[in-house]
Amino acid sequence: MVGERVVDRLPDNWRWIVTTRAAVVLALLVALLSVATGIYNIDQEAADFGPVASHVPLAVQEAVGFTGALTGFLMVGSALALRRRLRAGWWATLLLLPLTAVQGLLQASPYSLPLVVLSVCTLPTLLLTRRQFDRSLSLTTTQLAAGGALVGVQAYGTFGAYALREDFDGIEHLLDAFYFTLITSSTVGYGDIGPETEEAMLFTMSVVVLGVASFGIAIGALVGPAIQARISKTLGKMTDSELELLDNHVVVLGYGDLTEPIVNELHEADVQFVVVTDDESAATELSDRDIRVLTANPSDEEPLRRVRMEDARAVLVATDNDAEDALAVLTARQLRPNIRIVTAATDRQNTRKLKRAGADDVISLAELGGHLLVRSALGKDESPVVSRLLESE
Template structure:
C-alpha cells in the first residue's frame, strides 16, 4: 500500500494537472458553442459568458430564460467550479510536496557539510549492498545515491549514512560531492554507460578524485579506465568486498613485522588507538612465496581481550599459535585500513617502539627473500 501511495503522489502533478487543463479547454469550448447556439449570443459575448459562468462570477447581464438555457448554464457553472477547484488543488499539493522535498534535501546537504570525510556509492543493487555493508562495518561515513526510492526503502538514514534519491549523472550534484572530503567514489550501477558518464563528469572538476567502478561487461573495463576510473572491477571476477578494498587503496597499509606472540595484543591496542582496522594477518612460511592469510576485520579492542582470554582457557589453541609463530620465525604482515596517510605515520611511529618493522608494502617475493635468509641462519 505504501508503494502504491508513493507512486501515485509521484505521478500526480504531471499526469493529473495536464488532464485537468485539457478538460478545462474542452469545457470552455462547450461553453462557447452552447452560448452561441443555445443562448443566441455573438462569438465575443459567448466567450465572455463562458468565462464568467465557469468562474461563477455571474454579473447577471445575460440571464437564461428557457429550460434548455438554464440546464446549459447550470452544467457549465458546476463543471467549471469542479474543474478549476480540482486543478488548483492539485497544483497546490504539488507545490507543497516539492517544498517538502527541497527542505529535506537542504537538511541532508547540511549533514554532509558537517562530515569530515565520506565515501560515495552510486547505485544500490546487489553489489552496492555488499560495498555498503563493508563500509558500515568499518564505521565509515557513506553517501548513497540512487534515484530508485523502492531500492533503498529498507535502509535507515543515520548520521553516517545519507541517502539521496537523485540521478547520479547530475553534473552539479556529483561534482560537488566528489570534492576534497570524498575519500572515494564507488560506481556500482549495472549500466556501464552510466558509470562511464559519471566518471567523465567527476574527472572534469575533480582530477584528484579516487574513482572505483563496476564493469558489467569485461570489454568495457578499458573504456571505464579511459573515462577516468582509477580502478575497474568486474563482478564476474571479484565481488563487492574487493570493490571496497580497491576504493580504500590509498588508505591501506601493509606492514611486515617480527615480534613474539605475547606482543600481538599490545600491537592490536596500538592499531585500535589510532582508529584503524586490522583487516588480516599474513603468515609467511619460509621458502613459500604465497602467505597464509587470516582475515580479522576488527578495530574494537574488546575483541582482542576476548581472544586473549580464550587462549588462556584453551591450552591446545595457545600451543597451536605458538607453533605457528615458531614456524614463521615470528615474521608476519598486517593489512591495516585507516583514514589517511597522517594517521598511518603516527601508527608506524608507535609500532616501531614495540616491535621490529621489516618493511612497508613489500611484495610477496620481497618477503620471501627475507624468510629465506632466516632459513640460512
Template sequence: MATTTSPQDTPKPPLPKASRWRVLKARVSTATRLLLSKLGQNGPQWLIAFLALATGVVQIGPQFVQMRQAVLNILAQGADGISGLADLAAFPHVIIGIGLILMVPGLLLRARVAWVLGVLLSALSAGLALWAAHGGINATVALSGLLLLALLLYTSRFARSSLAASSLFALLGVGSLLIYGTLGSLWFGAGYTPPIRSLPTAFYYTIETMSTVGYGDIVPHTVQARMFTVSMIVVGISVFATTLSVVIGPLIGGSLKRTLEGKMQREQRKNHYVIIGASSLAYAMWKELSSRGVPVTIIAPSGHPSPFPETADVITADATRSETLELAGVPKAKAVLTLRDDDAENAFAVLAVKELAPGVKTIAGVNDVRHVNKIRRVQPDVLFAPQLLGSQLLARDLFDEPIDNSTVHKLLFPET
C-alpha cells in the first residue's frame, strides 16, 4: 500500500555553512543592539547604584572591628565603656556606609529622594575619607568622588517620586538621630541629674527629648549637657518634620492630585467623542481624532491590556453601566463609537447609551458581516462595517464602476 508524505513531514535540508553563519551573525547583532539599548536606558543608574554599594562597603569594612568593640564596651560598661573619642570615630563611617547601601534600591528606581541623599552622603564620605587619610587619596576617596561625579552628571535621570526611597530616607534619618542621641547622652552623662550611666537610660532620654515630651526626671545641669540637649531637640524636630513631609506628603499629594484631575476631567468632558473599546480599530480611531485636536474619552474594558498611552483620557470600567457612561460624559458627547472586538458587547453598549442619552449619536462597529442585521435591531444611528466597505470597493474596481466621496460614505456607513 502506497503512502504519501505531506510537505510538513518532509525533512528540511540543512542550511549551508554560509547561511548558518549569516543567521548566527544576525542573531548576535540583534542581541547586541538590544543590550546596548538597555544599557543606554538603564546603564547610568546601575553604575551609580554599584558605586554607592561599593563606597558603602569600603566605608564600613575597615571600621567594623573597631565599631564592634566599641558597641560591646558600651553594652557591658555603659558610659565607662567609652574610653575616648577614638571609640566613637568608627560610627560616622558606618552610618554613612549603611546610608549609601540603603540608597541602592532607590537609585535603581531613579527616585529623586535617593539622588539627593546620595549626593549628600557621597560628599560626606569623600570629606570624611580625606580627613581620615590626612589629605591623601585612597580607595574610599576615589569611589566617593566617582559616585558624586556620576550623580551630578546624570541628575536628570532621577526624577521619580518613590515611596520606597522616601521610607529608606526616613529609616536612615531616624536611625542616625537615635545613634547620635544615645551616644551623646552617654558621653555627656555626668552632666545630668541623675547621671546617665547605662545604654537603656541613654536611649530612654533620647526618645524623651526628641519627642519633646520632657518628663523632667533627667535634667541637664552643665553647659555642655544643656547644649547637647538643645541640639537633640532641634535636630529631632527637623528630622521628624522632614520625614513626615517626605513620606506622607507624596501620599496625600498624589490622592489630592488624582481627585482634582478627575474632577477637572469630568467638567471638561463635553462636546467630545466617546470611544468604547480597546481594539486595534478603537486605537486607530482615537489616534486619528486626537491628531485633529478633538477631545476623546475612551471606556476600556477591565482585565485587558490597554493600547492607549498614559496621556489619553481612559476610563477602565463596564461600558454598559450608567455610572460609567455618566463619568465619561456621554450625555454631553457629540457621538459615541462602540468599537469592541465582540459584536454582542457593541450592541449592549449601544442600548445602554440610548437608554441614558437618546439624543446622542451612536456609531456601532461590526466585526463580522454576518452580524450586521442583528446589530441593526438595536437601532444605532450609524453602522460602521469595514468589511462591507472593502468588499464593495473591490467589486466596484473590478467592474470599473465610479467611486466618489458619497459612494464611499454610503458604503462605509450604511444607514440603519
C-alpha cells in the first residue's frame, strides 16, 4: 500500500507520533463518544431521535443506546491494547469501529453525528498503522483455562435455564436465561426470576457454585498477573513467571553508558536478553521500553540464578567501572564455568585482569577506537592492524 510505504519512510520517533499515537488517540475518542452518546440516548423517547427515527424499528431504537455504551467500553479496552501495540487490539478496534458508526446512525440523533464521522475517519489511520501493532498477546495455559471456564459456566447456565424455563418464574426467552445466569453467578440476585420446582432449585444452586468459582478463578488468573506485572514494571523488576520463560538468552550484567548501545543492538536484533543492574532509575527506564530487567547487584549469585544463568547462551559485561565488571565476570564464571563471557575494558591496562577474572574476550575500547579511526582514514585494506583485527573477529 502507498500509505504504508510513506509511513515506513518516516523516522521511528515521528512514525510513533504521527501514526501510532494518532490511532490510539482517535480510538480512545471514539470510545468516549460512544459511551457518552449511548448513555444519553438510553433515556430518550423515539420522537426525540429526529426524522431518521421513522425508518428505524422501535426495538432497535430502544437497544442502540445500551449497545452503544457497551461498545464504547469495549473500545476503551481495545484502545488500551493499541497503546501497548498489541496485534489483538488492532483487530478488535478494526471490528468495533464499523459497529460504533452503525450504532451512531441507528441512534438517529444529532449528538451521534460526531461519533459516525470520527469512526469513519479513524479507519484509514488504523489501516495505515497496521504494521506498527506487531506485538502478540501471550496468554498462559492457566489464563486460557480460566477464560474458558467462565464462558462455559455462562453457557451452561443460559442454555440450562432456557431448557428449564417452565420451572422458572420469569424466563421466557434466551435473553432472560442469560440475564438470570449472569445475575445469579455473580451473586447479585435481584430476585425477579426464581425457581419454582426442586429441579430448578438444584440447577440454580449449581449455577451459583460454578459461577462464583469461575468468576474467582478468572479474576485471579486474568487480572492478577496484569496487576503484578504493572507493579513489577513500576519497580523495575521481573516477575517469577517471566523469569521462568527465559531460555537460550543473553545476560547483560550491569548498566551504564557503554551498555546502552549493546541493549539497543540486542533489542533491534530481537534477541532474548535480560539486564541485571542495581540502578533503580535505569531499571525503570528499561522497563518502560519493554526490556527485561532485574533490579539487583550483578555481582551477587542469587540474582544470576534468578535470571536462569544455567540456560543462558552468553554473558555481556560493559559498564564504566572495570572493577565492578571484574566482580560480575568472576561471579558469572563461578556459576557457569562453560558459558561465553565477553566484556569491555575502559582502561587498556585492565584487559589482562578481566581475562584472569574469567572473561573469554575483552575488548579494549581505546585500542578499538584507534583501529576504527585508522580504518576510516586509510581504508579497510590499507591498514594491516585493522585487517588483523577484522580477521580475528
